[in-house]
Every structure is written in structure tokens, then in C-alpha cells.
């Protein structure tokens with residue numbers, strides 16, 4: 001598998017105009033800036049941060065195409081594949097291929113979050129999506145507190161399937177992290193292991209090949225440094241970056257819900273000069289008055305200023 005995501009893989013927001021239609025100029029600014037940051041290895045569009053499930057199928061295809069144009073072949077575009085039924089998800093993956101997605105990040109079927117799943121169903125979902133679309137796939141490990149989290153055996157069986165080349169792990173249970181990551185790595189030495197613990201990046205940075213995070217779409221520069229410090233096993237350097245970023249982490253990811261983090265990312269991108277406003281689609285709501293300026297102050301304190309000059 002030739003895709004190399006060993007580094008930072010931001011999951012960018014999807015910019016909208018004030019009327020909530022897609023803002024292609026802003027997609028171009030955002031994609032072009034992110035692809036130009038040294039250490040960024042790919043962009044995952046249509047994820048949670050990208051409000052992917054709030055878009056029509058046509059809009060999803062347009063977002064993939066627009067980010068592809070923006071990055072101009074510098075990095076691959078990877079699509080979130082979120083359809084609830086496996087056949088629907090396979091169709092979604094085929095559409096993503098037709099507009100140039102290089103890989104897919106496969107979400108669990110939504111109903112599993114509440115009801116759980118039958119043994120073997122996740123393996124079957126990955127197999128069918130890959131067989132029908134040919135898309136290389138990333139295994140998405142959901143938090144341990146959900147019923148859509150995969151036990152180690154399920155992860156190992158998915159990771160061993162043809163077409164699965166990486167895992168985005170957000171298990172948020174350190175006992176499972178500490179015991180499962182070494183086994184995944186030992187049994188699949190080529191599997192690229194990416195953390196997606198936006199709010200626990202320091203703590204998960206020493207065991208991974210990279211990070212696939214929404215945070216990377218706002219603060220790619222320090223996250224590239226953090227990944228390098230983790231790979232060098234330089235705790236002091238990683239800790240210093242973490243501490244510098246903590247005000248940003250607090251204002252973006254220590255909010256009421258991880259979904260609210262998406263709105264906060266957009267507010268942050270306004271402060272960084274990439275977006276003109278933080279319009280989101282419902283069911284997301286704007287943040288409370290004053291949140292935008294708190295996020296702007298936090299970014300400034302971390303030395304993350306406007307990037308307009310780079311665009």
C-alpha cells in the first residue's frame with residue numbers, strides 16, 4: 001500500500017457561506033494552506049469536523065473534488081465513509097473514488113452506537129466496502145464508552161484484511177490503549193497507527209506513527225512538532241508543546257461536547273484568517289457570545305497567529 005500517513009493528517013472543517021452553502025473559495029484557502037505545512041501527510045475530509053453527514057451525496061463529492069484541487073496533488077485526500085448500511089457505504093466509497101479520493105476512513109454503522117453489533121459485522125463492512133470500491137481503508141476505533149468500539153480481536157481481523165492500511169484510534173481508555181496498540185503493531189507491522197485523541201494528544205503521542213485529528217486543521221504547525229517529539233521519545237519537548245497548546249485545547253476541545261469542537265475549530269480558523277465566519281449546519285449551533293474571542297486569545301497565546309501570509 002503506497003499511502004504514507006506517518007505524520008499529521010488533519011481532518012479539516014467544511015467551510016460554508018453564511019447561507020450554509022459550500023464555500024469553495026474558503027475550501028481552497030484551507031486546503032492549500034494545510035497541504036503546504038511540512039509534515040502534513042494527507043487530509044481526511046467529510047469526517048466529524050467536516051460535518052460530512054450533514055451534506056448531500058452531491059455535496060460530499062464536490063467537497064472531495066474541491067479539496068483535491070486545493071491541495072494540487074501535494075497530499076492525498078481521504079474521504080470519511082459514513083453510510084449506515086454497508087451497501088450504502090460501499091456506494092458512498094465508489095462515489096468518493098470517482099472524484100479522486102485516495103482512501104476512505106470507515107465509520108461504524110451509526111445504530112451500533114446504541115445497540116452494539118453482531119460479531120463479524122464490522123469485518124464484513126470493511127471487506128464489502130473495499131471489495132466494491134477498491135478504496136484503501138482506515139480502521140476507525142471508536143471510544144470504549146460507546147457500543148461501536150471494537151474489541152482487540154475485531155480490530156486484528158479488520159487490520160489483517162486486504163485494503164486496510166491504517167487505524168485511527170480514539171479508544172479513550174488507557175488500559176486498552178496500553179495493551180492493544182502493541183499487539184496491533186506486533187501482528188501488523190505495516191499498519192499505520194494514528195491517534196485521534198484530540199484532547200489527549202500528549203498522552204498518546206509516544207506509541208504512534210502519526211495523528212489523524214480535527215485539531216490538525218487548526219494548529220498543524222505545533223502538532224507536526226508534537227508528533228516529531230513523540231517519535232523522538234522527547235517527553236520534555238512534547239510536554240512543552242502540549243503546555244503551550246493547552247489554552248487552545250481547553251477552548252476548542254474541553255467544551256460541552258466533542259461536536260461543539262467543530263464549531264470552535266471554525267471560530268479558530270476565523271482568528272487565523274482562513275475563514276471569514278464560523279457558519280455551521282444544524283444540528284450544530286453557534287457558540288455562546290464571547291467564545292470566538294476566547295479562542296482567538298488562546299491561539300494568540302500559543303503563538304498561532306493569522307496564516308493569511310502563507311495562503
Ligand SMILES: N[C@@H](CC=O)C(=O)O
Pocket residue numbers: 047048049170196197198213214258
Ligand atoms: N477526534 C474525534 C473525532 C473524529 O472523528 C474522535 O476521537 O473520533
